[in-house]
Amino acid sequence: MTASRALRALALLVVALALVGGPPWDADLDGYWTVGAGPLDCNDRWAAVHPGAVDVPLDGIDQDCDGTDRAEGSNIVLITIDTLRARNLGIYGYPRNTSPNIDALGREGAVFLHAYASTSWTIPSLASLLTSRHATRHRTVQPRSILPAEMPYLPELLQRQGYETATYIQAAYPMLTMGFARGFEVMEKLANYKTPQILTWMRQQAGHRFFLWVHYSEPHTPYTPSPPFDKLFVPESWKDKREVARFWTRKECEESYDKDKDAARLRMGFYDARIREADEHVGQIMGELRKLGLADRTLVILTADHGEEFFEHRGCDHGQTLYDEVLHIPLVLRHPSVIPPEQRVEAQVREVDVMPTVLEALEMPIPPGIAGRSLLPLVRGDGRGRPLMGGFLSNTEQAVVIRHHGMKYVYSPNRTALRQRLKQENEELYDLVADPGERQNLVLSGHPRLEEFRRKAKRWTGGPKPPATIEAHFDERTTARLRALGYLAPAPDGATPSATTPPKPATPVTAPASAARPAVAPPARAQ
Numbered sequence: 063m064t065a066s067r068a069l070r071a072l073a074l075l076v077v078a079l080a081l082v083g084g085p086p087w088d089a090d091l092d093g094y095w096t097v098g099a100g101p102l103d104c105n106d107r108w109a110a111v112h113p114g115a116v117d118v119p120l121d122g123i124d125q126d127c128d129g130t131d132r133a134e135g136s137n138i139v140l141i142t143i144d145t146l147r148a149r150n151l152g153i154y155g156y157p158r159n160t161s162p163n164i165d166a167l168g169r170e171g172a173v174f175l176h177a178y179a180s181t182s183w184t185i186p187s188l189a190s191l192l193t194s195r196h197a198t199r200h201r202t203v204q205p206r207s208i209l210p211a212e213m214p215y216l217p218e219l220l221q222r223q224g225y226e227t228a229t230y231i232q233a234a235y236p237m238l239t240m241g242f243a244r245g246f247e248v249m250e251k252l253a254n255y256k257t258p259q260i261l262t263w264m265r266q267q268a269g270h271r272f273f274l275w276v277h278y279s280e281p282h283t284p285y286t287p288s289p290p291f292d293k294l295f296v297p298e299s300w301k302d303k304r305e306v307a308r309f310w311t312r313k314e315c316e317e318s319y320d321k322d323k324d325a326a327r328l329r330m331g332f333y334d335a336r337i338r339e340a341d342e343h344v345g346q347i348m349g350e351l352r353k354l355g356l357a358d359r360t361l362v363i364l365t366a367d368h369g370e371e372f373f374e375h376r377g378c379d380h381g382q383t384l385y386d387e388v389l390h391i392p393l394v395l396r397h398p399s400v401i402p403p404e405q406r407v408e409a410q411v412r413e414v415d416v417m418p419t420v421l422e423a424l425e426m427p428i429p430p431g432i433a434g435r436s437l438l439p440l441v442r443g444d445g446r447g448r449p450l451m452g453g454f455l456s457n458t459e460q461a462v463v464i465r466h467h468g469m470k471y472v473y474s475p476n477r478t479a480l481r482q483r484l485k486q487e488n489e490e491l492y493d494l495v496a497d498p499g500e501r502q503n504l505v506l507s508g509h510p511r512l513e514e515f516r517r518k519a520k521r522w523t524g525g526p527k528p529p530a531t532i533e534a535h536f537d538e539r540t541t542a543r544l545r546a547l548g549y550l551a552p553a554p555d556g557a558t559p560s561a562t563t564p565p566k567p568a569t570p571v572t573a574p575a576s577a578a579r580p581a582v583a584p585p586a587r588a589q
């Protein structure tokens with residue numbers, strides 16, 4: 063046999079082996095072999111399938127060779143950070159380094175650039191997140207509301223699938239008496255700086271699938287970063303003002319924000335420092351997942367219940383208006399087998415889309431009647447946004463917000479205290495493309511789309527009758543805690559605030575005494 067004939071025979075053999083997908087070649091030239099050391103190719107005839115590929119869930123193909131076509135069997139870690147507005151994070155373009163760990167999480171997965179909460183305070187927002195229902199349906203819109211027991215609730219759905227479930231809630235833990243504890247085997251109040259207790263629980267779940275929901279409250283008022291975070295974004299030279307602005311009440315903030323620019327900057331500095339502190343906890347959780355070898359088998363979701371106002375529309379705090387500073391929330395999803403890294407999704411999405419996303423990723427049935435749709439098609443390149451409908455502020459102060467196709471409509475017939483003080487209109491329409499700051503109310507000039515939004519709002523509020531709100535009854539201690547958080551109105555007899563009220567500033571201040579008062583229980587419904 064001549065050399066050329068031998069070569070031809072060898073080439074034929076290579077082609078024949080490649081055609082039958084047989085070893086020992088990398089026939090599809092994707093860099094993964096079918097025999098030998100290292101991760102092996104499970105399909106050597108298709109270059110898109112190999113252990114380094116990203117799986118497209120539920121398309122019938124196991125792209126990443128892990129034996130499944132989905133995130134089935136994955137752990138779920140849901141991190142919600144109270145009062146965290148998207149615009150103050152690096153991944154959303156903020157120049158200050160408030161979020162190195164959250165930014166890293168975003169780079170490893172998908173960042174939803176336009177994610178919105180449907181309301182601007184904690185309880186109804188988290189209820190929507192975990193039930194994928196609008197507040198008009200779940201009716202958990204009062205501090206004493208109870209989440210309807212018959213309503214499908216993500217933690218319970220996962221528990222029924224055999225998941226170990228735990229929740230650690232900081233500050234807003236009285237929610238656990240409002241029906242939010244359903245489906246959790248472990249429910250703990252998360253004291254400050256107690257992320258280690260969460261890490262211990264994660265270590266104890268070895269060999270089990272788990273669902274962990276952590277709710278951090280750092281960026282919520284009062285803005286009290288602990289060392290060394292307290293010095294991060296606030297110059298030392300301002301220390302005579304350090305204790306002033308962070309303890310402003312809503313009203314003091316509204317009255318002083320524009321007059322005292324330094325104090326206003328200081329307030330933002332402390333808020334940013336608290337974000338950095340929360341970010342540190344996120345880093346610890348991600349570090350533990352890596353240490354346990356679970357980072358690639360866990361769907362991590364990071365989001366917030368609402369944002370915060372820093373006088374963009376002459377208001378402070380949250381729960382009073384529906385402008386983007388309180389509705390635009392961060393949303394990051396990370397699961398290396400399901401979500402390609404470095405995804406930046408432009409389409410508008412909502413908090414109600416989170417629950418169906420988790421269920422689709424795990425190939426669990428999606429309950430009928432929910433308001434959200436899975437986000438997985440968006441990370442696969444489908445660019446269609448979803449209309450945001452929301453706005454319920456409470457049973458007594460109803461409002462509607464519709465955010466769709468670059469326009470935003472707000473109708474608030476029962477105006478909040480802030481709106482009454484500022485004499486704001488009860489109907490607003492904004493062109494978000496031309497006016498992202500929501501400054502030019504187009505209702506006043508009679509925009510051609512106004513009637514269309516009015517009809518939509520009417521249809522939405524006039525939908526099927528929701529179940530009646532069920533009321534919770536709290537013991538004395540819980541009532542006091544709820545008052546301190548601003549969930550409940552102050553005691554009618556003017557009783558002194560509970561022991562959980564934020565402490566008075568420890569250092570003397572030079573500002574007027576009224577400005578140094580701690581932000582105790584803003585009227586009625588805060589959070």
Ligand SMILES: [Zn+2]
Pocket residue numbers: 144145183184185367368589
């Ligand atoms: Zn909140």
